[in-house]
Amino acid sequence: MLRAFPTAAVFVFLVPVLTGLTATVFPAFGLQPGLDDWSFDFGAWRDLAATPGIGRSIRLSLTTGIGATMISLLLVFSFIASSYDRPGFARARKFLSPVLAIPHAAMAIGLAFLVAPSGWIARAISPWATGWTQPPDAMLVQDSAGLALIIGLVVKETPFLFLITLSALSQANMDRRMSVARSLGYGPIIGWVKCILPVIYGPLRLPIYAVLAFSLSVVDMALILAPTTPPPLAVQVFAWARDPDLAMKFQAAAGAILQLGLVASAIALWSCAARMVAWGCRPFLSNGRRGGSGRLAAIIPGSGFVLLFTAAAAGIASMAVWAVTWRWRYPDVLPSTWSITNIQRHGPDLFAPAGVSILVALLAAGIALALVLGSLEHERRRSLTLGRWVMWLLYTPMLVPQIGFLFGFQILLIRTDLDGTLSAIVWTHLLFVLPYVFLALGDNYRAFDERLAVTAQTLGVGPNRIFWTIRLPILMRPILIAFAIAFAVSVAQYLPTVFAGAGRWETLTTEAVTLASGGDRRITGLFALIQALLPLVVFAAAAGLPAWLYRNRRAMQVAHG
Amino acid sequence: MDKLGTLKLINVGLTLAGAPLFAPLTIDVSADTVTTIMGPSGCGKSSLLAHICGTLPPIFATSGRVELNGVDLAGVAPERRRTGILFQDALLFPHMSVGENLAFGLPAARDGRKARHARVETALAEAGLDGMANRDPATLSGGQQARVAVMRTLLSNPAALLLDEPFSKLDAELRARFRRFVFDHAKARGVPTLLVTHDPNDAEAAGGPIIELTLG
CATH class of the missing domain: 3.40.50.300 (P-loop containing nucleotide triphosphate hydrolases)
Known part of the structure; x- marks a missing residue:
């Protein structure tokens, strides 16, 4: 019975990715499964190459994707190296989960509200500093270099990399290693770079590749923040895939394969560069240079983090302000007329998409949790140790660009009459939710004090009852946090909803992305605000519930967090 | 027995x-x-x-x-x-009260809740922990926790x-x-x-x- 869980989990993963990829490859070469036409045709590729601006699209994808990944990673490493023993470190940890929980689309909308020519930042410094009484005709959002997109990606990816690095650090015994390095006279930054970074880079490789792949192929954030003429490759492919002209499907498939190639090359490039840096820096490790106190150098990453959290908070705040705005003249810092009319008028429109978002997220998170708990319990009972391939498998949906296989997977859903059904949406969400649940829960589950289970067993209680009465209640906190992460990941999904839902299901995310391209900031703000608040509320509940249930159990409050 | x-x-x-x-x-x-x-x-x-x-x-x-x-x-x-076993640590279940820990050791039997409750109280009294059934195990001293662990094991009627x-x-x-x-x-x-x-x-x-x- 329990053996079915890992099998089911692998099935959930591999079927959409493998079949989706296959179903993308065929049309890219002119092959139409079912039409019995088995002649290769490179027409789609010729069309692709002839697309005006395709070169710029590719370059834009590469610069924004690689740029955002490098900035995020440098920010995380330099912040931890310079602040690991300072109070700012603990504070950053606290703010991490909320920023991580905010969906990409909402974050992008919030940032656009801040940095647009008519946004909050421009208003705050106008007209006294800029002389602007009209929004300037400058592309501050959707700028042709993709800077706005890079900023958006950095704000979302830095917390993720920070969290992953923290977990790698706890396994690498950072505090003890650093005490040794410091007692040998090394400054915090040089000591960290020489003693910690080389140890943790290995386990960080896959998450970094995932960030790279995501940044190179992001669609929802790019629709809001990236330039449109031409857009990044993934957005271009997405537009072709949605084109009602069936002939465009072949070009879309070819574009999806190109996107795959782009991600694969970027990962290969990154991996080569990392090896070369490691090789080139070998002598640096033992050259005896101790480095200084690093207090001055700490200012840059420190303020980077402050800026990042401030931008996230201000973005949310600006959405909230817009939601209750009636009239807001430029360049006033605040609206001149506040009103809840907007909420009264458009609030009811929220119910249906919010309902779908919540339903899909509850189902996806619930199924993911059941699959992961079942697999972990199976692994434990059989004393299995998972090989490295499991980690690669887990990261597959995050490494393969969504557009690369969702397009093909949709073709299969259509053929099996599943497209546009709730099950299809939940399944595609599950694909992206499951890895996070596994990553969030795995270590906690394996770190469970087995002596408690042995004690229960010698008291005459069987493994199944131990699972329900001992293991789950004691692990309630990490389990609920994993559930909240899963919920947030599902709520944020854009492409999977669009592809699997065949446009028939509107969620808060699809609505917010659609509204963002429209004009009315009051409605966009309202939808994006609710989209951002939903996962935050679930996170608060996930943290609050065990704290309340176990308010009279001291050992449950810290030790088992 | x-x-x-x-x-x-x-x-x-x-x-x-x-x-x-x-x-x-x-x-x-x-x-x-x-x-x-x-x-x-x-x-x-x-x-x-x-x-x-x-x-x-x-x-x-x-x-x-x-x-x-x-x-x-x-x-x-x-x-x-x-086979009841006692380790270095008391290993009381942190999410249960002292009384629930003891009742966890008691085999499920036909005797009702009252009888179970009485047996838990008796065990507590034997361990010099009268009236501590509702306490959080983490608030007990090391010696008290150790005695609860012993009583929990004995209540499971080990051979x-x-x-x-x-x-x-x-x-x-x-x-x-x-x-x-x-x-x-x-x-x-x-x-x-x-x-x-x-x-x-x-x-x-x-x-x-x-x-x-x-x-x-």
Whole structure:
């Protein structure tokens, strides 16, 4: 019975990715499964190459994707190296989960509200500093270099990399290693770079590749923040895939394969560069240079983090302000007329998409949790140790660009009459939710004090009852946090909803992305605000519930967090 | 309960990666004594107890027979063996109250909630912890937690009691008192008891046969 869980989990993963990829490859070469036409045709590729601006699209994808990944990673490493023993470190940890929980689309909308020519930042410094009484005709959002997109990606990816690095650090015994390095006279930054970074880079490789792949192929954030003429490759492919002209499907498939190639090359490039840096820096490790106190150098990453959290908070705040705005003249810092009319008028429109978002997220998170708990319990009972391939498998949906296989997977859903059904949406969400649940829960589950289970067993209680009465209640906190992460990941999904839902299901995310391209900031703000608040509320509940249930159990409050 | 219960180890040996941990061991643990096994740390004392409980990880290979009241324990699930064990730490379940911990040990039986409750209260009184049923185990002192752990194990009606250095974390004064408490309760119930320790004082206080584990 329990053996079915890992099998089911692998099935959930591999079927959409493998079949989706296959179903993308065929049309890219002119092959139409079912039409019995088995002649290769490179027409789609010729069309692709002839697309005006395709070169710029590719370059834009590469610069924004690689740029955002490098900035995020440098920010995380330099912040931890310079602040690991300072109070700012603990504070950053606290703010991490909320920023991580905010969906990409909402974050992008919030940032656009801040940095647009008519946004909050421009208003705050106008007209006294800029002389602007009209929004300037400058592309501050959707700028042709993709800077706005890079900023958006950095704000979302830095917390993720920070969290992953923290977990790698706890396994690498950072505090003890650093005490040794410091007692040998090394400054915090040089000591960290020489003693910690080389140890943790290995386990960080896959998450970094995932960030790279995501940044190179992001669609929802790019629709809001990236330039449109031409857009990044993934957005271009997405537009072709949605084109009602069936002939465009072949070009879309070819574009999806190109996107795959782009991600694969970027990962290969990154991996080569990392090896070369490691090789080139070998002598640096033992050259005896101790480095200084690093207090001055700490200012840059420190303020980077402050800026990042401030931008996230201000973005949310600006959405909230817009939601209750009636009239807001430029360049006033605040609206001149506040009103809840907007909420009264458009609030009811929220119910249906919010309902779908919540339903899909509850189902996806619930199924993911059941699959992961079942697999972990199976692994434990059989004393299995998972090989490295499991980690690669887990990261597959995050490494393969969504557009690369969702397009093909949709073709299969259509053929099996599943497209546009709730099950299809939940399944595609599950694909992206499951890895996070596994990553969030795995270590906690394996770190469970087995002596408690042995004690229960010698008291005459069987493994199944131990699972329900001992293991789950004691692990309630990490389990609920994993559930909240899963919920947030599902709520944020854009492409999977669009592809699997065949446009028939509107969620808060699809609505917010659609509204963002429209004009009315009051409605966009309202939808994006609710989209951002939903996962935050679930996170608060996930943290609050065990704290309340176990308010009279001291050992449950810290030790088992 | 079988007053004349015995725990028998017949030529029991443990091997890890082909290397035996100690020379094959034959012991008769009778109901009215506490038998002590002594040996340096790392000689496999705890693994031997895990083997008796049926919770030894499969990387160990085992030989010989373990019999409890004449029944070969090989292949019997740990929860059906009725081998109660106490570790260094009390290992009270952190999410349950003291009373719930004790009730967890009680076998499910036809006696209603009231009767169970009464048995828990009696056990608490025996341990000098009257009225502490609703307390959070984390708020108890180390000695109190240790006594709750003993009562929880005894309430599960074990056919044998295994002690895996349960005294080693307590300070000297508490230690002597707690030792007395455990031994008295074990003897009063006529449960064959096997103590594993590296402290000669524990062995002496146990007052039963002492077996030195020698490396195999």
